Structures are given as C-alpha cells and as structure tokens.
Amino acid sequence: MQYTYEFEVYKSDGWLIACPFDMDGGTQAKSIEKISLMASEWLHIDIEHRLMHGIEIPTATFGNRPNKGGGIMVVSIEASVDTIKKVSASDAARMLNVTPARVTQMIRDRLLEALRDGHKTWITLDSINLRLENPIPTGRPKATTKN
Numbered sequence: 001m002q003y004t005y006e007f008e009v010y011k012s013d014g015w016l017i018a019c020p021f022d023m024d025g026g027t028q029a030k031s032i033e034k035i036s037l038m039a040s041e042w043l044h045i046d047i048e049h050r051l052m053h054g055i056e057i058p059t060a061t062f063g064n065r066p067n068k069g070g071g072i073m074v075v076s077i078e079a080s081v082d083t084i085k086k087v088s089a090s091d092a093a094r095m096l097n098v099t100p101a102r103v104t105q106m107i108r109d110r111l112l113e114a115l116r117d118g119h120k121t122w123i124t125l126d127s128i129n130l131r132l133e134n135p136i137p138t139g140r141p142k143a144t145t146k147n
Contacts, residue, residue, distance in 0.1 A: 003078075004074060004076040005043060006020070006061070006075075007075055008072060009072075015029070016030065016032065017035075018038065020042075020075075021064045025046065026039075035073075048084050052113070052115045081115065084124060086115070091123075095132070096132070107121070
C-alpha cells in the first residue's frame with residue numbers, strides 16, 4: 001500500500017530536521033538530498049512497525065503550514081507486512097549462533113522483534129542486526145563479594 005505524508009523540513013544547529021505533521025518523531029541530516037532519504041526511511045520504518053503491531057496508522061493531512069519556519073516536503077513510500085525484511089526463527093537462531101529456544105526467549109524478552117503469519121514466526125532482520133551489533137554477554141552474571 002502507498003503511504004504519503006507531509007513533513008516540515010527546517011534548520012536547527014547546522015542540521016536539517018524533518019518532522020511529519022501527522023505523527024510523532026522525525027529525523028535529521030546535513031543535506032537536502034540526505035534528509036529526503038532519511039525521511040523516507042523513517043516513514044517506512046514507522047509504518048512497518050505500526051503494521052506489525054496493529055497500531056493505528058494516522059490519516060495523512062495535506063496543505064499543512066510550517067510551524068518552525070521551514071518548508072514542506074512530501075514523502076511517499078510503499079509498505080506492507082510483506083515488505084518487512086525478515087527471516088524464519090530457525091534462520092535467526094543460525095545467524096545469532098543460538099538455539100531456537102533462545103530465539104523464543106529473546107522474542108519474549110523483546111530483544112528480537114517478531115511477527116506471526118499463521119503458524120510461522122518471522123524475525124525482523126533489523127532486530128537481528130541490532131543484536132549482532134550489541135551482543136548480550138553469555139552465561140550467568142558473576143557474583144559480587146561484599147567486604
């Protein structure tokens with residue numbers, strides 16, 4: 001499905017900031033070319049997150065006026081549950097070098113983001129990459145001694 005929203009783009013402390021009128025959040029970059037890419041990526045991630053978790057997608061409004069003295073940029077993306085980059089739970093276990101049971105625990109503990117499609121569980125590649133970049137120490141924490 002196509003999603004189109006207006007963003008206000010304004011300067012702040014040497015950065016270009018892009019904030020959508022109909023949602024909270026936004027992104028920043030140093031150039032107009034980069035801010036347009038960042039706003040598109042931000043919108044794509046936000047819409048996919050809402051689709052995955054059944055969160056209402058706000059109705060887009062148009063003809064907005066800048067609130068912070070900036071300009072208006074229209075951002076349009078194609079997104080659906082099918083566009084989410086994902087792998088099976090067993091593939092996620094192999095990628096993370098853990099057991100499938102550990103993947104289930106990581107989903108439960110919200111260390112991995114998952115979605116269900118019938119009886120199949122899918123793990124988002126973004127959440128796997130985040131875990132690979134920020135590994136969790138293995139084993140039990142060491143006991144501390146009191147003096």
